[in-house]
Amino acid sequence: MPRDPARLQDAAPPGQVSGDAPGSFPFCPCLPREVLHVSAMFELLLLSPEAQVETLCDSLDALDALSVSVEDADAQTESEQPLFGEPGMPAPRESWDRSVLVALFRQEEAAREAARLLQMQDFFAGSQVVDVRAVPDQDWVRLTQSQFAPVDITPTFWIVPSWHEAPAEARQIMRLDPGLAFGTGTHPTTRMCLRWIAHHAAELGHVLDYGCGSGILAIGAALFGAHPIDAVDIDPAAVESTLANAAANHVTLRAGLPDLVDPPAAAYQTVIANILATPLKVLAPLLCSHLQAGGHLVLAGILERQAEELQQAYAPYVSLQVTDREDGWILMTATAPKPTRA
Numbered sequence: 001m002p003r004d005p006a007r008l009q010d011a012a013p014p015g016q017v018s019g020d021a022p023g024s025f026p027f028c029p030c031l032p033r034e035v036l037h038v039s040a041m042f043e044l045l046l047l048s049p050e051a052q053v054e055t056l057c058d059s060l061d062a063l064d065a066l067s068v069s070v071e072d073a074d075a076q077t078e079s080e081q082p083l084f085g086e087p088g089m090p091a092p093r094e095s096w097d098r099s100v101l102v103a104l105f106r107q108e109e110a111a112r113e114a115a116r117l118l119q120m121q122d123f124f125a126g127s128q129v130v131d132v133r134a135v136p137d138q139d140w141v142r143l144t145q146s147q148f149a150p151v152d153i154t155p156t157f158w159i160v161p162s163w164h165e166a167p168a169e170a171r172q173i174m175r176l177d178p179g180l181a182f183g184t185g186t187h188p189t190t191r192m193c194l195r196w197i198a199h200h201a202a203e204l205g206h207v208l209d210y211g212c213g214s215g216i217l218a219i220g221a222a223l224f225g226a227h228p229i230d231a232v233d234i235d236p237a238a239v240e241s242t243l244a245n246a247a248a249n250h251v252t253l254r255a256g257l258p259d260l261v262d263p264p265a266a267a268y269q270t271v272i273a274n275i276l277a278t279p280l281k282v283l284a285p286l287l288c289s290h291l292q293a294g295g296h297l298v299l300a301g302i303l304e305r306q307a308e309e310l311q312q313a314y315a316p317y318v319s320l321q322v323t324d325r326e327d328g329w330i331l332m333t334a335t336a337p338k339p340t341r342a
Contacts, residue, residue: 040137044111045130046101047073053095055123063114065103073098108132151185153194159185172223175248176216185216188326189274189300194220196298196331201225205269208261208290215242217272222251229253232260264289274300281313288317291336299332
């Protein structure tokens with residue numbers, strides 16, 4: 001459970017990524033960019049009860065820790081406590097009954113001084129210093145790159161990081177590197193959307209990618225012939241990622257905040273939204289108002305158990321059906337009704 005003080009780069013969830021400028025090296029998801037070039041670093045390990053975790057994390061940040069991660073002290077034992085929340089949503093608890101805090105420092109002296117200062121504080125009662133240890137030298141760029149391999153969407157359609165050679169069987173290739181916004185093709189929801197795009201290339205037409213993240217779905221649509229394409233997100237960093245990734249793949253699209261496509265004008269043959277079930281329910285009238293008669297609605301970020309909720313939310317507008325499944329996630333699609341002739 002990484003903490004995210006002002007200067008801490010947090011790791012993106014699976015499938016989540018993309019946004020570095022074309023040609024630049026991606027940063028290690030768990031480390032600030034400048035740390036990639038520091039050879040020797042040191043970790044301070046603390047054992048803490050749940051009630052003190054947040055205070056210790058804030059204190060370590062104030063003591064110039066480069067990063068702080070929180071781990072279950074009882075992991076891989078009978079006392080392990082899974083903390084699972086819906087992807088993209090807060091976990092049910094901030095930490096475990098017994099947590100290990102791992103704080104990264106540039107110098108051993110800084111780590112030991114932080115330990116000394118923390119032990120002097122009243123709030124440290126009940127916690128303990130476990131160790132200060134050197135972090136083995138790593139080529140962080142290569143380590144990060146090794147975690148991202150080409151991803152097959154179909155036998156001939158692949159997502160390939162810039163440092164990898166494309167597989168011989170790839171006929172359609174998207175270049176995408178890990179960065180700050182969601183979407184590298186590794187998550188089932190992204191793969192299902194891209195599979196749908198690849199299998200409906202002739203029907204895409206004018207496309208809206210709502211909640212575009214890295215722009216991966218909008219770029220995928222462009223590679224399969226969609227035009228024009230609009231991609232929107234509430235996060236300005238996602239908009240920047242989308243534009244950078246589109247340029248890296250030599251495709252043309254518009255990207256911006258949601259007001260780019262206001263007011264809705266039933267202009268799109270295909271509307272795609274890979275978000276989460278709760279916002280998808282809230283957005284039902286808006287997303288459907290963007291659809292042309294006979295247009296395609298493609299929704300993802302939905303767990304299998306949430307299918308009925310989504311069908312009920314969209315029932316006044318379209319008839320949603322489950323059209324793909326992977327690892328507990330589903331893809332739901334619908335066709336907007338055409339006006340009946342008198």
